Amino acid sequence: MSSGQLPPPPPLDALLATGDVSLFLDFDGTLVDIASGPDSIDVPDNLAARLGALSKSLGGRLALVSGRGLDNLGQHAGALGIARAGSHGAERVLADGSALGDTPQPLDPDIVRQLKAIADASGALFERKSFGAALHYRAVPEKGPGIASEALAIAQADGLVAKHGKCVVELVRPGADKGAAVAAFMEIAPFSGSKPVFIGDDVTDEDGFAKAHEMGGFGIAIGERESQNAQFALDTVRDVHEWLGL
Structure with missing residues (x-):
């Protein structure tokens, strides 16, 4: 279904009133606008600090899940004191920087x-x-x-x-999957037992939408791209920031 045909998600405050929620956020096209190249993005001021504050308000149940490598995410967003997965979910670290799972292998x-x-x-x-x-x-x-x-x-x-x-x-390499990253985080505290919500704009986010729905939550698709697995939609990056209270 086209994202334009999906309803907007319930307000985050209303969602939190129903119980614990874990948020999994894509980066490009979700928190920052798509640019002409991966190094041309315009990262909002103090994004890392604002995400840190959001994570604290959620009891630590916030993770970035990006196609970018974790090193690249840090170069653009600054020091991120939140859980995060890079390389389409293949490399995963907790908020304190400790690794979750095995280190993936580079390409030949x-x-x-x-x-x-x-x-x-x-x-x-x-x-x-x-x-x-x-x-x-x-x-x-x-x-x-x-x-x-x-x-x-x-x-x-x-x-x-x-x-x-x-x-x-x-x-x-096989196993680089945003859905698998969601599942890995949801197995451990503080994520376990909560409702997972995955927000993303691209085809690679469909795995995250599907896994969130499978685990009792839902996906939010950004933009006009047709989505097979999201239940809700927001139009723009600005709308994402407003929904998140950033």
């Missing part, structure tokens, strides 16, 4: 070289990540299908997963 250098060659030939923007690599084709949208097809062929040949998003395709 040969895979990285192959993706870099696709970028060089097509005009796509190559983004190297700690545990993956992405091709952004916002500047050459007409080449998107071909770029995605080549990346998928590499993934299938090497036992990897191709994650598709808004003008981007990324290769990661």
Whole structure:
């Protein structure tokens, strides 16, 4: 269903009045507006501090779940004293910075070289990540299908997963899944026993929506993209900030 056809979520205060809630937030397109490239985003002032205050008000039941690597998240958002998962959920840390689960393995250098060659030939923007690599084709949208097809062929040949998003395709190892990140956090305090709510704007957030719904909560889709698993929707990043009270 198109996000535009979904109702808005109940106010957060009303939701909290019904019991404990855990919030899982995507980053790009949810807390910050999509930009021309991953390093061109405009991060709101004091976002890390505001998220920290929100986490405190929720008893620590707040986590960022992003396609970005955790190191990259820190570079853009500053020191984050909240739970967070990067690389599409593959790397997970608690609020104190301690790891949750095993450290994922980076891509083989040969895979990285192959993706870099696709970028060089097509005009796509190559983004190297700690545990993956992405091709952004916002500047050459007409080449998107071909770029995605080549990346998928590499993934299938090497036992990897191709994650598709808004003008981007990324290769990661199996298990890099935002739904799996939600499940991992929900197994431990302070998240366990609460109602999970996942907020995101892109295809890769569908796993998070589905897992939140499976575990008794729901998903909130951002923007006009069609969503298969969200129950509610908000229009813009500004609306997300207002709903969260940021």
